Amino acid sequence: MKERAGLAARLEAAALAGTTLAVWAQVQPDKPCVIDPDGRTRTFAEVNAAANRIVRLLRAAGLKPGDAVALVSSNRAEFVEVLAATLRGGFRITPVNWHLTADEIGYILNDCEARAVFAEARIAASGPAAELAPGLVLKVAIGGDIEGFLDYDEALAGIAPADIADPVLGNQMLYTSGTTGRPKGVFRENPVIAPQAVYAQRGYDEHSVQLCAGPAYHAAPLAFDVRAAMGAGATLVFLDKWDSERTLATIAERRVTHMHLVPIMFQRLLALPEAVKARYDTSSVKFIIHGAAPCPPEVKHAMIAWFGPVLTEYYAGSEGGAGFMIDSHEWLRKPGSVGKRPALLGSKILDEAGNECPPNVAGTIYHQLPPGGAFTYYKDEKKTQASRVGDYFTMGDMGYFDEDGYLFLTGRSAETVISGGVNIYPQEIDNVLIQHAAVADSATVGVPHDEWGEQVKAVILLRPGYAPSDLLAQEILAFARDSLPSFKVPRSLDFVTELPRSEAGKIQRGKVRAPYWEGRARQI
Template identity: 55%
Template sequence: MNETETPQAAPATASQPASALPASPLAEAAKTGMHIAVHAAQAPSRLAIDGPLGRRSYGELNAACNQLVRFLRGRGLQPGDAIALLAPNRPEFVEVIYAGLRAGFRVTPLNWHMVADEAAYVVRDCEAKVLVADPRFAAVAGALAAVLPDATKLALGQGLPGFESYDRALGGQPSGDIDDPVLGSSMLYTSGTTGRPKGVHRIHSPLELLAAILKSAAIRPGEDLALNTGPLYHAAPLRLNLQLPLNNGVGVHLMDKWSPEETLALVERHRITHTHVVPTMFHRLLALPEAERRRHDLSSLRWVLHGAAPCSPAVKQAMIDWLGPVLYEYYAGTEGGGTFIDSHEWLARPGSIGRPAEGCQVEVHDEAGRALPPGQSGRIFVYTAPEKRFVYFKDEAKTAAAWAGDWFTMGDVGYTDAEGYFFLSGRSAETIISGGVNIYPAEIDAVLHQHPAVQDVATVGAPNEEWGEEVVAVVQLAQGQAASPALAEEIRTFCRGRIADFKVPRRVDFVATLPRMETGKIQRHLVRAGYWQGHARKI
């Protein structure tokens, strides 16, 4: 999705409410990625970004974006060229994103949990000509610099060997608005069920779901303040925690690292009105002692958006009981989406993920691609107009496989009720969602196959009360190997350093044989089903 096309609320000044101003200046600016410039002109001193790693007003943020564009253009960067960004939630992250949006650049934020080999693949694949990195991730940044010898390399903060200073690069540049903005984009990487991760790229975004989300937020520029709870390299925090409020005149407090205690303290201290969370955060908030939860004044919260992973009805009910009917839920992914539900609708239909937002088309299909009637489970598909379709960057085969005509699926299984409300009844056998993060078994299998004790393996997601799913490696041992807790731990240790920590199996289970088709292909869905039915096959 090209988040520059986020629907816009009207900007406001201190003397005029948002409703008194036309939306057209902001809507026009959005076409060239200049959202921040409009707010900087209207209210330059208004808070845009705050957090433990720095603070920016709209005027300061806008100036830095212009300076960065001029510096990078001076280094030969052209519209369509790529920037790789390895940084925590700090103001400079936001500057790079918005500089790219107004200069036609394609920005790829890197998941800083990745090991060097994983990150190196992404920067090569996205064809990065610029690398912006934070010293916090010095080891990975150094490895990336080695695989990008000709790239412009900028270091934030204290600096990095072989990198230029980001601050000095911007310091010598004019800060006034560029006069020739070109719409850019961000390209996030999401792994497939086989092979390496792929960039999800689109120029024109389907806006219908975002319009429904924005309408529910009822943003008041100059009054509201949003809280960003997740790492900005993920699609949902970037687009919903950061860009949706910031594009519409609302400042954002960036958490450097999420914790339930800090979240409650920040909501009370800053009178936070809007935030986006994943269900794992609900679990951890509810796990706090009752006295800790009740001692904070959370009455400022008007809008708590959640998605990215299924949320159990009991947990969501408990959150509504605590905060009131301020929860809103969406169904979407990096590739797109389309259902939405508020608390009142959900309370009447517990467990629902909502109905398609106005203008969206979502259906349940059978294996032949036919729409199914209410009550029958099938794969959930989302319609996207041909001109707004995403592609997987440099992978025509994977792109073609994702689409059935003008419909795509994120692999979820579900059904509708008689009123058209959607319910999830399961996930596809491949994708694991743990803490709102997509994890793809094929990547983990590829590492486990390198261990000499492993003859074959099927990595699956098993139920986990806090995280939704946890990663379990189901291993068939090579001849002569004996199952033991020590070997299981050895295999887990083998994974560390080869894949990101969040992908390392939480446990390793051993089986005598893995179920296979006549062709020899492992039937991963049968392995997974045993865990979800409570009948895991173990030695």
């Protein structure tokens, strides 16, 4: 007991200097730290040594604490090594969405003022993007050659691996998804440090195995998978892309205990044939945290029935938030909620006039800014101020508090359908449509209507074994009429072969809606 308490104290102290992983490397040097999608394994000692070498490489290139480092990499061990280096070297890291175009990546490299970039060779945009960023003084290629870049392994080979003597806590700056205009960096002057007590609350121990099935560059997998595994000393298992059966197989083979998933992943797991689901032992799973997008209650009920009451839902964003959390037991008492109004930081619902909404009335969600931890949109004071009302800010989400102070999400303000002057929230409709046996995924949008301004349309992706037909469309609409008020029932329905979702699992309603509005200006 005394030994465990001593380790916790060491880890707490190390977190202040960004060297938590270095402590774990001393305690469990030979334990697998990262397992890549291809099975390649790096131990804690190996990842820690690489992190020290990277700090020395960056310093030799002239980088100082506070300087920016960009990382353009898929889910692989080098991602963790570069992250660990910036955490102890005092650098500000920006993991970049590697699915972006060269122009978009180049924009972020310049906007974050990156002086160094680590980029994966298999990402075709890496080289062209770096050419657009004249401020770079160091370019390192991961997993292959990029013209004008140093090779990662060769660059680190001759550098001392010992722990650096003068660690400085680093920071990170993530970029918003850029649904309107260019993405913006979410900048905080003070780094966020997770206390060790958080990991204890989530049931981490010496046997914990963390699965990262989403893109590590995104805020949620980065925090709940990568940073959590580093902080808790858990083995991190990376998947490169989503594959439902491969995910179950990995859980069974690696005895995964912890993971972060998003609702569309739930839906795809649940859609597997019963025989496939029964093939894999998932009893090792102790903690599933999910968020990033609203979860249809029917989907979550099914996941709890399958995995047990191990799901915890959160509501936050790259900008932060008040920290809504709700575990399975509490959620079953308040199905559909993302948690109760936190005690430490306030949240409130405001209408379009800025008045606070009463219980059960939807409006825009505003979160209180934490003292000393406020964010700004990097180099965009106008956008920063546009998101603020006093010491509260909004991410554009909409929802309501019930009479007990539990928050329910209804969508985003930009997604609201306004039909005849009435606000209709698409997520509420999708939550119903997804319950139909034929529906694999749903994206409700507003389409032009001469009299009402907008009309509700359901855009549906069918499950395997179902074919589009007028009869099926009418059946789905009749199903909706049984559960929704008449003004929310879609007036029409289209079938599609795919629905666009972001890498974070969020439905991209703007892309779904766009074809219907070609040549017309949408009024909001």
